[in-house]
Amino acid sequence: MIRVLIVDDEPIIRFGIKALIDWGKEGFEVVGEYANGVAALDAMLSQPVNIVITDIKMPLMDGLTLTREVMKLNPSCKVILVSSYNDFEYVREGLKLGVVDYILKHSLEPEELLAALRKCKERLDEEEHEPSASTAEPRGRAHGEPELHAEHNPIEKALEYIGKHDLRTITLQEVADAVHVSKSYFSVLFKKTTGHNFIDYVIGLRLEKAKELLADSHLKIYVISEQAGFNDVKYFSKLFKKNCGLSPIDYRMRYGHGRFDSERGKPGL
Template sequence: MNRTILVVDDEPRTREGISKTLEQWAQYSIEVISASTGRDAIKIVSERPIDILITDIRMPEMTGLEVIQLLAEMDVKPIVLIMSAYSDFHYAQEAIRHGVINYLLKPIRKKELIEAVERAIAKKEDQEQGQRLTKVIDLQLLEQADFNNERYEPAIEKALRYIDDHIKEKVSLQDVANAVHLNGSYFSTLFKEEVGINFSEYVTRKRIQSAKHLLLQSDMPISLIAEEVGYQTQKYFNKIFKEYEGVTPGYYRKTYK
């Protein structure tokens, strides 16, 4: 899989040197793009997925740490490498606190740079493997529920159909229990026994699966997708989606569509 690395440094010589070193090392199997300011970096990351960010720690207007903090607020978290001409342990501590995996002191030797990028790529692959595993488990649970549909108690079959038909609405356990004419407590227990996951978990996974389908198969704005799958605000939808998928809806669409 091709990777995209963003190099951010206000010093043209350093920026160009790192880019050239990485392109030659990877034989252009990775895309290296660059920015001279933190603000330019934020703009780039908001427009396209970035796998690895290599940023100077001290820059005019916006520091590397401020860039990382803004990206975290945007729920965008590339693997980050910090570089600096200052051998200051305080900066290293602060960088590590923000999830930076390596702190490189200038001037950076080519071997040191390449080894750091190799570790960053490995970490990115581990993250993606974990996300893929989550997606597989998520999909298997829902497919299993659908596959087993004919073997469920009639009340649970009816409940699953009700959830599908009302996914855009606020679906509570008691609403569904009433629809299938069961006591709420008994229905909750029966649902968990039959489906394998509890009611609220099933509804959330169903909403996320529906959202993923719409993200990839339509051009609907994310705010409308949130409403379509039963979330009243995009902010809350983004939060839940990120918890289950590891990335924001916007990042998911850009990456997988």
């Protein structure tokens, strides 16, 4: 069994985390729950722990300080941060410390917690089969700089995934699952890395797809709207004009290579 410690100053949160999943069925065991980092560290001195799930804001010792101390005590231990605050500064600091995942309390779902735990398990398994990994200098811990590559910054992989999949149906949860991080962590990191919210980024790609179809095809506007991922042609037309400065019809008239139907002599609207 993989041994898990839960640290949060709110009893209801500790109870909620414990109640979210069937720990034993998934190969995990909750070996203790504590209201602050000091008590948690004391417990870790007397028993082995593989994973720590900790709140950030706590009395006596906050979650980030606890993470630093955990890494000193047991560099192979994996940490999952939970917080009420959607703040990239927490994510950034967590990245420096080697935190595996970052989950928002208000959006915490069983699938999200389980995905984070499974990710921890994968890393523990990898390190068990690669002894050199445990003796190497902890990533980003000694000098305070995070390594933002396959593992700690999944955005490059996410962008590649988005580019290869259907823009009409793609969702934030789908992409977060594909790169093995929680949706809240992914959402914050995506915005910080790209400068765009996930949905705004996808809408931008859909509009670019619509431009291509308007310029290079005779498809009706409502068909282009659907193929680009917009279910409502009126919404599509309004959004297109707002972002592109032209209505879809005017855009086709100006930029379409085959903008006139040669048989009818009319715009393909």
